[in-house]
Amino acid sequence: MIATLAEKIKRGNERLSAEELTTLYLHCPIPQLSAFATLRREQLNGKNVFFNRNFHIEPTNICMNDCVFCSYRRHEGEAGSWDYSIDDITAQCRARAGEGITEVHIVGGVHPHRDVHYYARLLQAVKQALPAGVHIKAFTAIELDYMITKAGVSLSEGLALLQQAGLDAIPGGGAEIFDATVRRRLCPKKGDAGVWLRVHEAAHEASIRTNATMLFGHIETLAHRIDHLLQLRELQDRTHGFDAFIPLKYKAANNALGDIGETPVLDVLRTIAVSRLALDNIPHIKAYWPMLGKDVMQIALLFGADDIDGTINDSTKIYSMAGAGEQHPTLGVDELCRLVRAAGFSPAERNTFYEIRKRY
Numbered sequence: 001m002i003a004t005l006a007e008k009i010k011r012g013n014e015r016l017s018a019e020e021l022t023t024l025y026l027h028c029p030i031p032q033l034s035a036f037a038t039l040r041r042e043q044l045n046g047k048n049v050f051f052n053r054n055f056h057i058e059p060t061n062i063c064m065n066d067c068v069f070c071s072y073r074r075h076e077g078e079a080g081s082w083d084y085s086i087d088d089i090t091a092q093c094r095a096r097a098g099e100g101i102t103e104v105h106i107v108g109g110v111h112p113h114r115d116v117h118y119y120a121r122l123l124q125a126v127k128q129a130l131p132a133g134v135h136i137k138a139f140t141a142i143e144l145d146y147m148i149t150k151a152g153v154s155l156s157e158g159l160a161l162l163q164q165a166g167l168d169a170i171p172g173g174g175a176e177i178f179d180a181t182v183r184r185r186l187c188p189k190k191g192d193a194g195v196w197l198r199v200h201e202a203a204h205e206a207s208i209r210t211n212a213t214m215l216f217g218h219i220e221t222l223a224h225r226i227d228h229l230l231q232l233r234e235l236q237d238r239t240h241g242f243d244a245f246i247p248l249k250y251k252a253a254n255n256a257l258g259d260i261g262e263t264p265v266l267d268v269l270r271t272i273a274v275s276r277l278a279l280d281n282i283p284h285i286k287a288y289w290p291m292l293g294k295d296v297m298q299i300a301l302l303f304g305a306d307d308i309d310g311t312i313n314d315s316t317k318i319y320s321m322a323g324a325g326e327q328h329p330t331l332g333v334d335e336l337c338r339l340v341r342a343a344g345f346s347p348a349e350r351n352t353f354y355e356i357r358k359r360y
């Protein structure tokens with residue numbers, strides 16, 4: 001079976017089935033899986049490893065949902081909560097305006113009192129506070145669904161309001177695992193898979209590029225992971241709006257699921273490789289270094305990943321609050337390039353839309 005799959009992967013233009021992906025997950029020796037994923041990543045992206053100059057804004061961690069895997073959210077007034085005003089956020093932007101940033105990434109909790117009109121004002125203020133040409137990638141599908149519904153406008157109207165205010169792209173968070181039974185246990189208040197997929201489809205119809213994620217290594221099964229990947233592949237066949245897929249490992253600290261532990265590194269690498277092979281129509285697979293750590297990120301490049309996100313500059317708390325090794329995630333461009341070259345690849349600085357700005 002593995003030999004047959006090897007021929008199929010070498011031909012490069014044949015789709016792998018759920019059964020074949022399961023076989024790769026369960027039975028393919030790790031060196032061979034690395035070779036398969038590397039072959040596919042080179043067919044798609046050559047030796048390039050993409051990164052950008054970015055920072056994150058997390059407007060609030062106050063959230064009306066209670067996802068049991070979440071280490072980040074707080075209720076209103078709870079110790080450890082924050083809720084920045086628009087003025088606070090524009091001050092954060094002005095402080096970073098001279099850093100050569102090309103993208104600001106904005107995600108946070110689902111604040112019970114904020115609607116899409118508030119967030120449109122926030123985006124306008126961010127655009128004005130940053131140099132011309134900086135792209136805004138903002139709001140998970142779950143945040144978008146709530147803020148748009150709260151304002152009583154349609155999904156397409158809500159997305160148009162945000163686009164007019166400066167929204168350029170949408171990140172991939174909130175997907176978790178699509179399976180309804182797992183989702184009911186993990187995040188019962190959160191919108192279901194249909195909500196997530198509908199928001200991304202509407203964004204693609206409005207020519208807004210988006211990313212996709214999968215949170216894995218908790219209570220899901222292998223079949224749930226494969227199902228998740230295939231639902232993304234099916235939507236991408238119809239819309240072609242996803243730029244990147246980001247497999248996110250569940251981190252166990254400071255949350256209600258913590259006592260289940262964390263999945264081993266080899267499972268993380270298998271998941272990245274199988275994602276590369278399954279998602280033949282999504283161009284980029286991201287190894288998100290604030291979650292993986294720098295060492296595993298480098299190894300992930302040998303398992304099909306071709307993107308490592310960006311400089312970040314200590315601007316996100318989501319994974320550090322969940323116990324990630326990178327408590328103050330910051331990487332300079334020189335260090336990013338060194339890590340990429342040491343793994344045998346060519347660093348390529350990109351913008352939000354994967355247009356190459358500079359090679360190093």
Ligand code: SF4
Nearest residue numbers: 063065067070073109
């Ligand atoms: S994962 Fe997101 S939606 Fe769920 S509780 Fe945390 S901040 Fe809220």
